[in-house]
Amino acid sequence: xxxxxxVVPLLGPLLDGALPDDDGLWVxxxxxxxxxxRDRQALIAAQxxxxxxxxxxxxxxxxxxxxTDRVLARVAAQPDHAxxxxxxxxxxxxxxxGALSAAGGLLAAACMALAVFLAPNRPDDDSGPLADNxxxxxxxDFGTRDGAVLQLPAQTTVIWMSDDxxxxx
Amino acid sequence: MSEGPKEAGDDRALVKAAQRGxxxxxxxxxxxxQRRVVQLALxxxxxxxxxxxxxxETFVRVHRYLPSFKGDSxxxxxxxxxxxxxxxxxxxxxxxxxxxxxxxGDEAEIEAAMDPPSAALAGPQRQALNSELRGRMEEALxxxxxxxxxxxxxxEVEGLSYEELSKVLGIRKGTVxxxxxxxxxxxxxxxxxxxxxxxxxxxxxxxxx
Numbered sequence: 001x002x003x004x005x006x007v008v009p010l011l012g013p014l015l016d017g018a019l020p021d022d023d024g025l026w027v028x029x030x031x032x033x034x035x036x037x038r039d040r041q042a043l044i045a046a047q048x049x050x051x052x053x054x055x056x057x058x059x060x061x062x063x064x065x066x067x068t069d070r071v072l073a074r075v076a077a078q079p080d081h082a083x084x085x086x087x088x089x090x091x092x093x094x095x096x097x098g099a100l101s102a103a104g105g106l107l108a109a110a111c112m113a114l115a116v117f118l119a120p121n122r123p124d125d126d127s128g129p130l131a132d133n134x135x136x137x138x139x140x141d142f143g144t145r146d147g148a149v150l151q152l153p154a155q156t157t158v159i160w161m162s163d164d165x166x167x168x169x
Numbered sequence: 170m171s172e173g174p175k176e177a178g179d180d181r182a183l184v185k186a187a188q189r190g191x192x193x194x195x196x197x198x199x200x201x202x203q204r205r206v207v208q209l210a211l212x213x214x215x216x217x218x219x220x221x222x223x224x225x226e227t228f229v230r231v232h233r234y235l236p237s238f239k240g241d242s243x244x245x246x247x248x249x250x251x252x253x254x255x256x257x258x259x260x261x262x263x264x265x266x267x268x269x270x271x272x273x274g275d276e277a278e279i280e281a282a283m284d285p286p287s288a289a290l291a292g293p294q295r296q297a298l299n300s301e302l303r304g305r306m307e308e309a310l311x312x313x314x315x316x317x318x319x320x321x322x323x324x325e326v327e328g329l330s331y332e333e334l335s336k337v338l339g340i341r342k343g344t345v346x347x348x349x350x351x352x353x354x355x356x357x358x359x360x361x362x363x364x365x366x367x368x369x370x371x372x373x374x375x376x377x378x
Contacts, residue, residue, distance in 0.1 A: 009350050016324065018331045018346070044353055047360070048325035054306035055326050059208035062217055067207075068199045071228040072192070078233070 004030075004037055011041045180244040188235055195235075199228050202245060205327065206252045212322040213256035215311055223259055227252040242336050249327065250337045253319055260315060309359035317352035324349055 007030045013019045014027050031038055180201075186194035206227050210220035230251050238247060310318055316338075323329045323337060334345045 009346075012350055012353055013331075013346055016331065016349075043357065047353065047356060050303050051306050051310065051321065051325045051356075054303040055208050055212050055322075057303070058217075058307065059204060059211050062207060062211070062221070064203055064207065067203050067221070067225070068196055071199050071225055071232075072196060074225065074229050075195075075232045078229075 004034060007031075007034070007037055008040060011037065012044050015041060015044055181240065184235070184238065184240065184244050187232075188238070195232060198231070198244070202248055203228070205245075206248065209249060209252050209322055209327060210256050212307075212310060212326060213253070213315075213318060214259060215307060219259060223252065223255045226255055230255075243333075246329070246333050246336050249323065249329070250339075253323070253337060257315055257319070305360060305363045309356055309363065312359055313352060313355055316348060317355055320345070320348050321352045321356065 007027055010019060010023060010027050014024055019027065031041065180198070183194045183198050183201075187198060203224060207220050207224040210223040210227075211217060214220050214223065227248065231248055234251075238244070242250075310321065313321070320334060320338060323334055329337065331342050331345045334340075334349075335342045338345070340348070
């Protein structure tokens with residue numbers, strides 16, 4: 001039979017019906033022979049039930065009459081065009097922010113590279129500084145941010161393509 | 170309390186109608202989920218007025234974003250996600266202290282979980298004790314970090330599956346399991362403190378073999 005230490009982290013998932021069948025079998029087998037683990041599991045269940053009852057009792061005391069009407073009134077007060085087009089834009093931004101940032105960054109880098117390449121004072125021969133050192137754009141993972149490095153003969157520019165991911169949401 | 174197939178099917182029909190501009194369909198969706206959203210916000214904030222504001226704002230945003238809702242997740246999962254984000258935003262605005270938490274691998278906590286539940290918290294006495302526990306539940310919940318509080322509410326109160334928790338909270342299923350484990354332990358620890366229990370003696374780790 002498995003040790004309690006191996007079983008304890010799986011008691012909750014078993015209770016939640018989230019344990020694969022093969023794990024569920026040996027955890028259930030352990031439970032049959034271990035009263036301490038049965039108590040531990042009962043405690044998880046009792047705690048959940050107490051939390052449910054406590055919040056249900058509290059929210060049941062809240063008066064929700066008129067709630068829907070207040071929501072609908074607020075919805076109606078919002079200009080249609082203002083509520084849809086910008087939201088679509090925001091939604092798109094939040095849904096695809098990484099890809100849009102990356103695309104924007106690469107586009108900006110490409111434009112800069114093109115601008116340098118087509119600049120009027122570009123040397124005619126191949127011996128100019130750009131001929132041997134043509135602009136390079138590389139997508140780089142900086143760890144917490146994505147960015148592109150644009151390398152020109154005289155300078156190196158980093159173009160950020162995403163927000164700092166340092167703070168998890 | 171996760172939705173059943175019939176409720177999900179009804180939701181889909183209502184969502185489609187609401188997306189076409191059917192106000193009655195949207196009203197039905199609000200009426201169907203208003204109390205559950207208020208309850209979720211109440212668990213997060215403990216403030217009834219703030220919970221009502223958050224719930225109201227949730228449905229305003231649901232309406233606003235509805236045209237772009239493609240149904241990749243269920244309507245209620247999507248709605249809970251909005252409500253949870255608004256609750257977290259509200260809390261951050263109030264600059265409540267946040268706690269750094271360990272997502273996994275906290276050996277000390279796993280060891281603490283080996284403590285056998287006392288007679289007061291488990292066993293046949295637990296039913297009688299539930300009324301006292303209930304009185305302490307919200308208090309104990311408020312001491313948890315945002316991450317622990319939100320996952321406990323969504324699982325224990327709203328009955329979301331691990332898959333749904335993963336979607337609403339934007340975390341991997343493995344993290345769901347780990348975070349829920351630690352959240353439950355911290356809640357137990359709080360309740361033991363409220364009940365004036367000292368840390369119980371460690372059980373024999375070989376027990377049950």
